[in-house]
Amino acid sequence: MRRATVMGGGVAGLCVATELVARGCEVTVFDPAARPGPHSCSWWAGGMLAPFCEGETAEEPVVRLGKEAADWWAQQGVAVARRGTIVVTLGRDRRELDRFARRTDGHEMLDAAALARLEPDLGGRFDRALHVSAEGHLDPRAALIHLRERLGRAGVAFVAEPGRPDGLTFDCRGLVARDKLPDLRGVKGEMAVLHCPDIRLSRPVRLLHPRFPLYVVPRAGGLFMLGATQIESDDRRPSVRSVLELLSAAYALNPAFGEAELVEIGVDARPAFPDNLPRLRRQGNTIHVNGLFRHGFLLAPSLARMAVEAACDGTKPEFWHEDHD
Structure with missing residues (x-):
């Protein structure tokens, strides 16, 4: 051996x-x-x-x-949710969704009704979205x-x-x-965990924004992970500005996040070449x-x-x- x-x-x-x-x-x-x-x-x-x-x-x-990752994790006995990813943008940033669609594959465009069927708590908030069905979390x-x-x-x-x-x-x-x-460098990422039982999402949602894009990942027990900044630094201290941007973007996604409990703020530096x-x-x-x-x-x-x-x-x-x- x-x-x-x-x-x-x-x-x-x-x-x-x-x-x-x-x-x-x-x-x-x-x-x-x-x-x-x-x-x-x-x-x-x-x-x-x-x-x-x-x-x-x-x-x-x-x-x-x-594309190999979801199968590998499932083979190890890890629970993998395979419901895809939703990508949306605010009305003033509509062109960001078109740009994202041009640069990526594997998605379908949803109108407001189709989005509401997939994610009722996003219903009435966006007139269109992308659904990337083959992804998981x-x-x-x-x-x-x-x-x-x-x-x-x-x-x-x-x-x-x-x-x-x-x-x-x-x-x-x-x-x-x-x-x-x-030649390794650190790339700082900040995240937050919110407890918001008033919102239900069954898949990650990406909110495109030209300055501070956001993703929201649902976890068990009404928890949501918000991330993530990307700053050229190996400093591991959270910044007020970055956390405010994350929380503001979450509020823009759904104002009910404004009543959420802020459970945790985390920061670390990712290793990158x-x-x-x-x-x-x-x-x-x-x-x-x-x-x-x-x-x-x-x-x-x-x-x-x-x-x-x-x-x-x-x-x-x-x-x-x-x-x-």
């Missing part, structure tokens, strides 16, 4: 460990925290599995590989906890220490890995899996599969970089 070390217990590290276990490897995961939680960038994710919508600004591989915190517990039952050892490379190693430490990957595409970089016996940017839950399954294939089968997959002494 081959032994492997994984450094980092966020979404990338847990996905890599899952792929290694499927290959029959003996795996040890090192992470300073004993369990998934607020220390991890993955904890603050939206959990949207929305490759078509990401195609508005992302490169082709993000769309292509992101999950609760990222529940997904992380599920993978962690599933791996533990499979015999994976979790050690609450930073760890160090030992034999075959997969470094999935996010921004912490800048000690080995100096200069081109916003991920990297699989080999340095000796260590394979770095990093640079997932804003696509952690969308791309981690594919990156994990490719990283493990490279280690076990000797392939040179997409995004592969190899450092030579």
Whole structure:
């Protein structure tokens, strides 16, 4: 049985460990925290599995590989809602919806009546919308906890220490890995969680706006995740301006959000390379899996599969970089 070390217990590290276990490897995961939680960038994710919508600004591989994500998560026993994504815009920004439609695929245009049938609580508020039916979403915190517990039952050892490379190693430490990957940068993202039982949504809603686009992701118990800003910074302090923009956009989507309880404000810095595409970089016996940017839950399954294939089968997959002494 081959032994492997994984450094980092966020979404990338847990996905890599899952792929290694499927290959029959003996795996040890090192992470300073004993369990998934607020220390991890993955904890603050939206959990949207929305490759078509990401195609508005992302490169082709993000769309292509992101289409694998929903099936992968479901195969691991994670609850994946596959009801699509709704995209809307305020009346004064109508051209934003047309621009979005031109830049993306996989959608159909809805009139006001069709939108009201899909999402009654948006009825009468928008005269048209896009429905991207093939997309899905999950609760990222529940997904992380599920993978962690599933791996533990499979015999994976979790050690609450930073760890160090030992034999075959997969470094999935996010921004912490800048000690080995100096071209990583942080992209700050802020989010909020609201409790608003007066609103019911069955799928994520994206509100397009030229300055502060918003997505709202429904979670259980009347909770909604609002995100997310994108600021070139690795500062992890929430800003009043960004939070106000998120809340104002939510109010514009439906004024009932004005009566919601503000449950949580979160912020973290996503690891990204200069081109916003991920990297699989080999340095000796260590394979770095990093640079997932804003696509952690969308791309981690594919990156994990490719990283493990490279280690076990000797392939040179997409995004592969190899450092030579």
